[in-house]
Amino acid sequence: xxxxxxxxxxxxxDIPRKPYPPKMVTLATGEKMVVREVSRxxxxxxxxxxxxxxxxxxxxxxxxxxRVYAELLGWHRYRVRNExxxxxxVDDKLVGLVNNRLLNKKTCISLxxxxxxxxxxxxxxxxxxxxxxxxxxxxxxxxxxxxxxxxGFNRWMLEWGLEFRPGVQHELGGANCWALTxxxxxxxxxxxxxxxxxxxxxxxxxxxxxxxxxxxIVSGGSD
Amino acid sequence: MFRxxxxxxxxxxxxxxxxxxxxxxxxxxxxxxxxxxxxxxxxDINAVYVASMLSGELxxxxxxxxxxxxxxxxxxAAAERVENGPASGGSAVKNACLAVASGAYDLVxxxxxxxxxxxxxxxxxxxxxxxxHPSAEYLxxxxxxxxxxxxxxxxxxxxxxxxxxxxxxAVKNHMNALKNPYAHLHxxxxxxxxxxxxxxxxxxxxxxxxxxxxxxCPISDGAASVILCPAERAKEFCDTPVTVAGFGHATDTLAVxxxxxxxxxxxxxxxxxxxxxxxxxxxxxxxxxxxxxxxTILEIAESEDAGFFKKGTGHKAVEEGVTSLDGKLPIxxxxxxxxxxxxxxxxxVAQIVELTWQLRGEADKRQVPKAERAxxxxxxxxxxxxxxxxxxxxx
Amino acid sequence: xxxxxxxxxxKCGKIFYPKRARCINCKSKELEDIEMGDKCKLxxxxxxxxxxxxxxxxxxxxxxxxxxxxxxxLGQITAEELEIGMNLRPVWGPLRKIRGxxxxxxxxxxxxxxx
Numbered sequence: 101x102x103x104x105x106x107x108x109x110x111x112x113x114d115i116p117r118k119p120y121p122p123k124m125v126t127l128a129t130g131e132k133m134v135v136r137e138v139s140r141x142x143x144x145x146x147x148x149x150x151x152x153x154x155x156x157x158x159x160x161x162x163x164x165x166x167r168v169y170a171e172l173l174g175w176h177r178y179r180v181r182n183e184x185x186x187x188x189x190v191d192d193k194l195v196g197l198v199n200n201r202l203l204n205k206k207t208c209i210s211l212x213x214x215x216x217x218x219x220x221x222x223x224x225x226x227x228x229x230x231x232x233x234x235x236x237x238x239x240x241x242x243x244x245x246x247x248x249x250x251x252g253f254n255r256w257m258l259e260w261g262l263e264f265r266p267g268v269q270h271e272l273g274g275a276n277c278w279a280l281t282x283x284x285x286x287x288x289x290x291x292x293x294x295x296x297x298x299x300x301x302x303x304x305x306x307x308x309x310x311x312x313x314x315x316x317i318v319s320g321g322s323d
Numbered sequence: 324m325f326r327x328x329x330x331x332x333x334x335x336x337x338x339x340x341x342x343x344x345x346x347x348x349x350x351x352x353x354x355x356x357x358x359x360x361x362x363x364x365x366x367d368i369n370a371v372y373v374a375s376m377l378s379g380e381l382x383x384x385x386x387x388x389x390x391x392x393x394x395x396x397x398x399x400a401a402a403e404r405v406e407n408g409p410a411s412g413g414s415a416v417k418n419a420c421l422a423v424a425s426g427a428y429d430l431v432x433x434x435x436x437x438x439x440x441x442x443x444x445x446x447x448x449x450x451x452x453x454x455x456h457p458s459a460e461y462l463x464x465x466x467x468x469x470x471x472x473x474x475x476x477x478x479x480x481x482x483x484x485x486x487x488x489x490x491x492x493a494v495k496n497h498m499n500a501l502k503n504p505y506a507h508l509h510x511x512x513x514x515x516x517x518x519x520x521x522x523x524x525x526x527x528x529x530x531x532x533x534x535x536x537x538x539x540c541p542i543s544d545g546a547a548s549v550i551l552c553p554a555e556r557a558k559e560f561c562d563t564p565v566t567v568a569g570f571g572h573a574t575d576t577l578a579v580x581x582x583x584x585x586x587x588x589x590x591x592x593x594x595x596x597x598x599x600x601x602x603x604x605x606x607x608x609x610x611x612x613x614x615x616x617x618x619t620i621l622e623i624a625e626s627e628d629a630g631f632f633k634k635g636t637g638h639k640a641v642e643e644g645v646t647s648l649d650g651k652l653p654i655x656x657x658x659x660x661x662x663x664x665x666x667x668x669x670x671x672v673a674q675i676v677e678l679t680w681q682l683r684g685e686a687d688k689r690q691v692p693k694a695e696r697a698x699x700x701x702x703x704x705x706x707x708x709x710x711x712x713x714x715x716x717x718x
Numbered sequence: 719x720x721x722x723x724x725x726x727x728x729k730c731g732k733i734f735y736p737k738r739a740r741c742i743n744c745k746s747k748e749l750e751d752i753e754m755g756d757k758c759k760l761x762x763x764x765x766x767x768x769x770x771x772x773x774x775x776x777x778x779x780x781x782x783x784x785x786x787x788x789x790x791x792l793g794q795i796t797a798e799e800l801e802i803g804m805n806l807r808p809v810w811g812p813l814r815k816i817r818g819x820x821x822x823x824x825x826x827x828x829x830x831x832x833x
Contacts, residue, residue, distance in 0.1 A: 125522055126515060126516055126520050126522055126526075127516055127522075127526060128512050128513070128516040128517050128523075128526040128527060128537065129510060129511055129512055129513065129516055130511065130512070130513035130515065130516045131516075219508075219510060220526070221525055221526055221528075224525050224528075225522070225525060228525070250443070258776055259528070291524050291525075292524070292525060294520075294521050294522035294524070294525060295522070320340070445770065445771050446771075448768070448770055449770055449771050452770060456736070456792075458736050458823070459735070459736045459791065459792055460792055462813055462814070462816075462821060462823050463780060463792060463793045463794050463813055463814075463823065463825070464766070464769070464770055464772070464773045464778055464780070464794060464813060464814045465780060465792065466766065466768065466770050468766070468768060469764050469766045469778075469780050472764035472766070473762045473763060473764045473780065473781070473782060473792075474762075476762050476763065476764060476802075477761070477762040480762070480802060528767075529765075529767050530766075530767060530768045531764045531765065531766040531767060531768065532764050532765045532767075532777075533764075534764075576742070578736065578792065579782070579792065580735070580782045580790040580791055580792040581734055581735075581742060581790065585761075585762070585782065
């Protein structure tokens with residue numbers, strides 16, 4: 101009986117899926133960040149990485165990490181459809197993660213962006229990468245975006261010149277919704293999407309077993 | 324005319340973000356470090372000058388000199404706050420020098436500090452913008468970065484300064500700050516990461532064309548303090564006194580558009596000339612310099628207008644490494660405003676602290692070898708109020 | 719219609735904008751209003767991406783302009799393509815909100831000069 105109920109409740113990918121080709125981005129500090137997709141099995145590690153943020157009020161870390169936690173856990177336990185997650189790794193340290201999910205072949209829902217190491221635009225590069233994946237590899241026509249924090253708003257809505265969609269509710273709590281169309285993505289790509297492929301073998305291998313760091317906002321290890 | 328003035332103690336509270344400390348805490352920390360650094364024992368401090376641009380607006384404390392004097396148990400010393408925009412620190416030091424030089428006071432404490440990181444960035448930007456011309460500039464939506472940007476574009480147009488030169492200044496100052504435990508930013512940045520690689524577009528985004536993120540100093544909390552006395556008494560309190568050999572102070576038009584040639588920082592030129600005249604020295608005599616690089620272009624422009632390089636050639640000196648820590652004329656060994664940080668009231672005082680350490684041989688890993696004479700420039704508004712100092716080791 | 723007014727010193731003839739209590743050149747108090755005119759050129763400019771509170775347009779183009787009488791002004795430029803030396807003219811318009819209230823002033827729009 102349980103098996104039957106599980107098969108009803110369980111969701112996974114139901115549209116064509118392609119892997120994200122990993123890339124390497126050089127940060128302002130000269131550090132090389134590997135951007136790669138994670139597998140479902142890596143979710144427990146990611147949950148550990150963001151747990152310290154669940155109680156950090158500043159910069160909306162608490163609400164963002166609480167929601168990402170649910171999204172990743174949901175994906176891990178087959179309760180979220182068509183979700184993917186990319187991470188940024190510098191040396192062998194996990195410095196950031198981003199996630200999206202596809203509503204259908206045409207529409208991608210932009211979920212979240214968390215930078216664990218700050219002051220290096222980790223979030224900006226990872227945000228660009230997850231949208232790159234949606235448009236270029238998964239062939240979505242448009243991405244629906246919202247923001248919980250004013251910082252997020254400046255980065256995504258203003259920097260990417262997103263289109264406001266009046267009356268449309270974003271999956272994240274019904275918040276106001278902006279869209280990144282395929283056309284707009286390609287227009288902005290030359291100024292916002294970067295990285296070298298392929299990633300040098302040694303660096304890629306290092307990124308496969310990332311270590312968790314204490315997030316900068318918690319350790320005060322930033323500004 | 325004047326009694327000579329000596330610096331007999333200095334101290335700092337690390338620049339950065341201090342959510343757990345009040346502005347008084349920071350000022351007291353720096354002051355206590357300065358008091359501990361000197362040997363005044365039972366002697367009383369006669370006067371206290373406190374530099375803070377925004378203590379009322381951001382720290383809810385006006386008349387803050389009274390508060391600090393009380394906090395430090397320095398009653399009944401004469402106390403006053405000095406406000407001169409980002410040149411508040413330089414102004415406070417200058418006023419303290421005048422107080423000692425005049426003979427009215429013997430032992431004087433100067434502290435400069437600011438708390439700015441606890442409010443949203445655009446609130447601080449707006450408060451800083453209020454130092455611009457109210458009708459000609461503020462009304463139009465001008466911010467300090469936009470003035471610096473217009474200045475930069477003219478400089479590029481007139482003297483051939485390129486983005487690359489600005490980036491080298493930022494990289495140099497970040498590298499220097501790694502050796503400064505009191506600096507706000509301890510983060511190495513590379514020329515490829517902020518300039519030459521394609522991803523520099525994202526790593527170093529435009530703030531106001533042509534200035535980018537890494538051309539602008541951060542907003543910081545922090546404080547710095549120095550203690551002054553008449554030079555003739557310095558040896559009583561300190562093994563290696565540093566003399567204030569000269570200072571200068573000049574103003575220029577408030578509205579940038581009213582300057583003959585906006586690329587000429589007349590207030591820097593004039594205040595610097597005054598300081599060198601008083602000190603009976605020339606720029607060639609200087610071993611180490613602290614300039615006011617609120618924006619990277621200003622380090623280049625000030626280095627010329629203060630007299631160290633011919634106008635329009637400062638960027639070449641940067642490119643050739645002349646102004647690096649191991650160069651012929653190190654500029655901003657502390658990391659400058661770009662990497663040491665810029666709590667507006669503290670900066671002018673912090674420059675004097677750094678130079679005092681340099682001249683005493685106490686600058687540790689960022690020590691400029693055999694530094695005997697130093698120069699600083701504290702730049703208020705957008706160059707419309709500038710204070711320069713020339714300091715000498717010993718007498 | 720709003721005309722952009724500068725100030726001329728009756729004593730030394732210096733023209734400047736905006737006004738101040740005494741002449742920028744000779745410190746005289748004998749000052750008279752003078753029309754700045756319709757013709758100015760762009761001396762320097764920027765496009766401000768880190769826009770201040772009360773401004774909606776991003777980026778905000780700002781520039782210093784120079785009039786035929788030698789005086790200069792600073793203001794918003796209503797053009798996307800900016801070039802040092804381009805011809806502009808002052809126009810009265812909304813500049814920004816200050817504490818929720820819309821404030822007006824002179825901004826500068828491009829002029830296409832007829833040969």
